[in-house]
Amino acid sequence: MINKLVAKIKKTGAPVVVGLDPMLDYVPEHILKKSFEKYGETLEGAGDAIFEFNKGIIDATYDLIPAVKPQIAMYEQFGIPGMVAFKRTVDYAKSKDLVVIGDVKRGDIGSTSAAYATAHLGGVNIGLHNFKGFDEDFATVNPYLGTDGIKPFIEVCKEENKGLFILVKTSNPSSGEFQDQLIDGKPLYEKVAEKVAEWGEAHMGDDYSYVGAVVGATYPEVGKVLREVMPKAYILVPGYGAQGGTADGLKPYFNEDGLGAIVNSSRGIICAYKNEKYEKFGEQNYADASRAAVIDMIEDLQF
Amino acid sequence: MINKLVAKIKKTGAPVVVGLDPMLDYVPEHILKKSFEKYGETLEGAGDAIFEFNKGIIDATYDLIPAVKPQIAMYEQFGIPGMVAFKRTVDYAKSKDLVVIGDVKRGDIGSTSAAYATAHLGGVNIGLHNFKGFDEDFATVNPYLGTDGIKPFIEVCKEENKGLFILVKTSNPSSGEFQDQLIDGKPLYEKVAEKVAEWGEAHMGDDYSYVGAVVGATYPEVGKVLREVMPKAYILVPGYGAQGGTADGLKPYFNEDGLGAIVNSSRGIICAYKNEKYEKFGEQNYADASRAAVIDMIEDLQF
Numbered sequence: 001m002i003n004k005l006v007a008k009i010k011k012t013g014a015p016v017v018v019g020l021d022p023m024l025d026y027v028p029e030h031i032l033k034k035s036f037e038k039y040g041e042t043l044e045g046a047g048d049a050i051f052e053f054n055k056g057i058i059d060a061t062y063d064l065i066p067a068v069k070p071q072i073a074m075y076e077q078f079g080i081p082g083m084v085a086f087k088r089t090v091d092y093a094k095s096k097d098l099v100v101i102g103d104v105k106r107g108d109i110g111s112t113s114a115a116y117a118t119a120h121l122g123g124v125n126i127g128l129h130n131f132k133g134f135d136e137d138f139a140t141v142n143p144y145l146g147t148d149g150i151k152p153f154i155e156v157c158k159e160e161n162k163g164l165f166i167l168v169k170t171s172n173p174s175s176g177e178f179q180d181q182l183i184d185g186k187p188l189y190e191k192v193a194e195k196v197a198e199w200g201e202a203h204m205g206d207d208y209s210y211v212g213a214v215v216g217a218t219y220p221e222v223g224k225v226l227r228e229v230m231p232k233a234y235i236l237v238p239g240y241g242a243q244g245g246t247a248d249g250l251k252p253y254f255n256e257d258g259l260g261a262i263v264n265s266s267r268g269i270i271c272a273y274k275n276e277k278y279e280k281f282g283e284q285n286y287a288d289a290s291r292a293a294v295i296d297m298i299e300d301l302q303f
Numbered sequence: 304m305i306n307k308l309v310a311k312i313k314k315t316g317a318p319v320v321v322g323l324d325p326m327l328d329y330v331p332e333h334i335l336k337k338s339f340e341k342y343g344e345t346l347e348g349a350g351d352a353i354f355e356f357n358k359g360i361i362d363a364t365y366d367l368i369p370a371v372k373p374q375i376a377m378y379e380q381f382g383i384p385g386m387v388a389f390k391r392t393v394d395y396a397k398s399k400d401l402v403v404i405g406d407v408k409r410g411d412i413g414s415t416s417a418a419y420a421t422a423h424l425g426g427v428n429i430g431l432h433n434f435k436g437f438d439e440d441f442a443t444v445n446p447y448l449g450t451d452g453i454k455p456f457i458e459v460c461k462e463e464n465k466g467l468f469i470l471v472k473t474s475n476p477s478s479g480e481f482q483d484q485l486i487d488g489k490p491l492y493e494k495v496a497e498k499v500a501e502w503g504e505a506h507m508g509d510d511y512s513y514v515g516a517v518v519g520a521t522y523p524e525v526g527k528v529l530r531e532v533m534p535k536a537y538i539l540v541p542g543y544g545a546q547g548g549t550a551d552g553l554k555p556y557f558n559e560d561g562l563g564a565i566v567n568s569s570r571g572i573i574c575a576y577k578n579e580k581y582e583k584f585g586e587q588n589y590a591d592a593s594r595a596a597v598i599d600m601i602e603d604l605q606f
Contacts, residue, residue, distance in 0.1 A: 021415075024429065041430030073411060073418035077427055079436035083386050105411055107445065108376060109475035109541075112324075115376035124380055126327065127344030133382035142410065144447045145473050146480030170448050172412035177449030177498070178491065183484040188491065191481065238412075 001137045001162050002205035002234065005099045006259060008066030014298045017101060017236070018061060019266030020054050020089055021071040026271050027053045028283040047081035051088045057270055058093055060287035061294050067099035069264055090136055101236065102136030105167065107149050114152035122156040138163045140214060143192050150199055154211065158203050163210035168192050168226060171216025171239030193229040200233050208234050208260070217250060217263065224252035227260065235261040241268035247300045263301060269293045304440045305466050305508035305537060308402045309562060311369030317601045320404060320539070321364060322569025323357050323392055324374040329574050330356045331586040350384035354391045360573055361396055363590035364597050370402040372567055393439055404539065405439030408470065410452050417455035425459040441466045443517060446495050453502055457514065461506050466513035471495050471529060474519025474542030496532040503536050511537050511563070520553060520566065527555035530563065538564040544571035550603045566604060572596045
């Protein structure tokens with residue numbers, strides 16, 4: 001799957017992932033109306049509207065981009081119908097040959113991590129059949145519990161040819177509270193990055209490892225160091241646009257081959273129609289606004 | 304909700320939480336058969352069997368214990384039908400007046416943590432109504448992203464009178480890899496504990512804070528230090544029994560009032576019928592075996 005991701009990035013020339021992190025107030029009125037007519041003003045109605053919203057964006061952008069990243073929290077808040085919308089989104093994106101990064105940030109002790117890995121990347125045996133739970137291509141994982149919280153994910157990835165992005169340095173303002181603390185003169189995130197490099201050796205693709213890392217766009221100097229600590233790890237970079245990261249600051253996250261990083265934008269793409277720059281499209285054509293925003297982002301990232 | 308938890312612990316004399324972490328091979332044949340007859344050998348069948356298994360254990364133990372802690376990963380691995388089983392378990396436990404600790408270990412940047420908090424402790428507004436997603440009483444949370452990943456959970460807890468248990472020191476063998484690293488001479492977990500104490504001041508119950516901590520049973524000396532660092536935090540203690548923690552080693556986790564900690568046992572209770580000590584009950588009476596194991600655990604924890 002890392003090989004597929006790299007191939008698709010090369011083919012599209014777009015080191016870009018669209019974050020499908022919908023809030024209900026992002027969804028245009030005409031979609032809400034239709035879903036609420038079908039299911040009422042209920043969790044089911046909200047879940048359906050969110051899926052239809054995503055579907056519009058996928059249809060308008062799938063030829064331009066290698067991957068999407070649905071943030072499961074945004075679905076989970078709508079309970080079971082939200083999880084149904086998540087699963088429908090994963091399946092629909094895959095039907096368009098997009099790589100799907102499940103932004104789930106799971107992580108626990110060994111046996112529990114194994115269950116999460118099964119849920120998002122593997123399958124369970126029931127009777128004579130194997131059933132897939134959510135079946136994303138990649139999952140994001142939290143490293144706080146150490147190697148035995150990560151290993152079960154890697155085991156499942158090996159079986160299924162899937163991959164991980166492990167949180168190393170996040171893009172939020174207080175990420176430094178623990179992640180920047182110095183241990184023997186090195187920040188914790190660098191210790192985690194060293195482990196990511198080590199874990200990644202156990203599951204290599206052609207040029208990059210199946211085990212990647214999350215490093216926020218808001219720290220170019222950190223990106224530079226971590227690029228060197230994890231030369232074979234693909235770096236998933238959140239925080240571009242809305243969170244303040246700029247294209248110039250992203251260069252250090254890439255290798256000299258122009259690969260090695262994939263930049264996420266969520267609100268900047270999926271809410272483009274609410275942005276002055278793209279408001280000419282109008283709410284009805286929100287997906288065309290998203291397409292225009294993707295094209296601009298790809299251009300912005302041509303170094 | 305922390306007041307309710309403390310009151311129920313006092314009333315039952317049981318600082319015990321039963322971990323509802325079912326694997327399909329824990330479920331007795333007669334339950335599997337019935338669910339598979341209804342739904343086929345499918346995810347739906349597995350989800351139904353797991354709920355029925357839990358229901359039996361809840362029915363057999365709810366008068367003895369203050370709380371249950373379903374581990375969501377074990378449900379998530381069965382996809383949507385697994386999440387339905389999770390929600391049915393939460394609702395059924397609450398109908399028996401048990402406090403429900405959702406062991407979800409979520410945590411992300413601010414806006415995403417807000418969505419997770421909404422999912423598990425709060426509700427979403429759709430049209431004129433507020434809908435609850437999973438609606439547990441407490442949730443476990445991962446601190447790796449720092450204060451702005453935690454604050455949105457606390458905000459929702461304040462609105463809903465609910466609480467958190469934040470991962471401080473986990474019970475797994477490699478927890479030390481990052482959590483034990485020394486920062487200015489103090490291990491990372493102690494830094495996190497200091498933050499838990501600070502965060503907890505923002506949402507106090509009568510005697511304890513709504514913001515508690517997870518500290519594994521396998522480190523009595525650590526328990527002693529953390530008890531002092533977070534005097535007002537309830538400590539949720541996993542790792543008793545199956546993971547090697549003993550009752551003697553648990554004393555340091557409690558305050559002098561005999562309160563301040565609640566000890567989890569999962570496999571030791573829910574799989575008691577597979578244990579030599581309780582096998583006389585037989586598979587058919589698995590829930591009676593669980594009841595006997597709960598009684599023994601409560602006795603074991605009378606210091």
